[in-house]
Amino acid sequence: MRFLAALLFSDLKNRLLALALAMVTWVSVYRESTEQGKATARIELTHGADVAILAVVDESGATCNSIEVVLNGPRGERTRRSDLKLSRQIELPPGEKTIDVTEETLNLPPKFRLASARPSRIRVLVDRRERQFLRLAAGREARPGEPEGAAFVEGKPADGVSLRSATVSPASVYVQGPASVLSRHLVVPVLPVKIDRLPAGIHELTAEIAGSLDGHAVSTTTPIKVKVEIGEEPQEADFTARVTLLQGHDYARDFLAEPDLKEAEVRVRGPASAITELKARPELILVFVDIAAMRPEECQPLDDKPLNATLPVEWRFRTGFAGSGDVEVTIRKPEKAQTVVTFVRRPAPK
Numbered sequence: 001m002r003f004l005a006a007l008l009f010s011d012l013k014n015r016l017l018a019l020a021l022a023m024v025t026w027v028s029v030y031r032e033s034t035e036q037g038k039a040t041a042r043i044e045l046t047h048g049a050d051v052a053i054l055a056v057v058d059e060s061g062a063t064c065n066s067i068e069v070v071l072n073g074p075r076g077e078r079t080r081r082s083d084l085k086l087s088r089q090i091e092l093p094p095g096e097k098t099i100d101v102t103e104e105t106l107n108l109p110p111k112f113r114l115a116s117a118r119p120s121r122i123r124v125l126v127d128r129r130e131r132q133f134l135r136l137a138a139g140r141e142a143r144p145g146e147p148e149g150a151a152f153v154e155g156k157p158a159d160g161v162s163l164r165s166a167t168v169s170p171a172s173v174y175v176q177g178p179a180s181v182l183s184r185h186l187v188v189p190v191l192p193v194k195i196d197r198l199p200a201g202i203h204e205l206t207a208e209i210a211g212s213l214d215g216h217a218v219s220t221t222t223p224i225k226v227k228v229e230i231g232e233e234p235q236e237a238d239f240t241a242r243v244t245l246l247q248g249h250d251y252a253r254d255f256l257a258e259p260d261l262k263e264a265e266v267r268v269r270g271p272a273s274a275i276t277e278l279k280a281r282p283e284l285i286l287v288f289v290d291i292a293a294m295r296p297e298e299c300q301p302l303d304d305k306p307l308n309a310t311l312p313v314e315w316r317f318r319t320g321f322a323g324s325g326d327v328e329v330t331i332r333k334p335e336k337a338q339t340v341v342t343f344v345r346r347p348a349p350k
Helices: 002-009 012-033 249-254 272-280
Strands: 034-047 051-057 066-074 085-090 095-100 113-118 121-138 161-169 172-178 187-190 201-207 224-232 234-246 255-259 263-271 285-290 307-312 314-317 328-333 338-345
Touching: 034 051, 034 121, 051 172, 085 095, 085 121, 234 255, 234 272, 249 255, 263 272, 263 285, 285 307
Parallel strands: 034 085, 121 187, 234 285
Antiparallel strands: 034 066, 051 121, 066 113, 095 121, 121 172, 161 224, 201 224, 234 263, 255 338, 263 328, 285 314, 307 338
């Protein structure tokens, strides 16, 4: 018995010292071989063509684009933590899918362990992707006084010209997107086309629909065109024209008619080329009083008494010319475009 005691305790001090050194060595080696570090894992969700993902949120409902994780792993291998992702295949039916952040869903590299994750769970809101026939509309309201369809374009054309009109074609298209989103809409906005520096003429420009409705992606495969008409900027000029009576030959043989108004002032607004043409040939502007279509009792005086009638003063071009279809003419004087016409019987020849 004494022999065994002597054998066990004779070198106790050295044995305890060796044990302490072994423990220190083990702790040192462990600390040198592992480390804890932070990393960011991106969320990568795959799905079929009939699936639309409305949102990815954390447990509080906030939008979630990535996950902050703390990992335990081999020391010196930080690069292996830089390409982390949470992968999951999303399938129908529509609704809410819950995904827990685990070592399996993160696909951690070998020898790495998940210490914590924020958030620790995400929710995926899923909808069915469908097609719906929606009407095309401009992305903003029309402003007072602007040309038709001006909301479909943006920018300024070349100097000396301006927008006349813009129309979109087709009127409606099939739009793909989340069913719950499309069901809330009757129209889809068209992004404005640029008309910077475009010259006068008719241009057909390719357009696209807005890429989202209510913040959710939508698309169409239908080609969309905006037909843009650009013309010369309108100018104004004033002209004085003699008032002419339009009357039939039979009437002129037996009766005389004379308007009180001899001349009228007209204002012409239109393309510069048309204004230039009218300045060179002012006789193209015909200001007239039409008595040819009057009934006999309206314009044929009885006996030798004169007959007075108040009639409208009108205008037209004697013949067409370049740009005449884009010209506006306003009778400025008299302010009320009418005159008194006196009808008398023509004296018998002596």
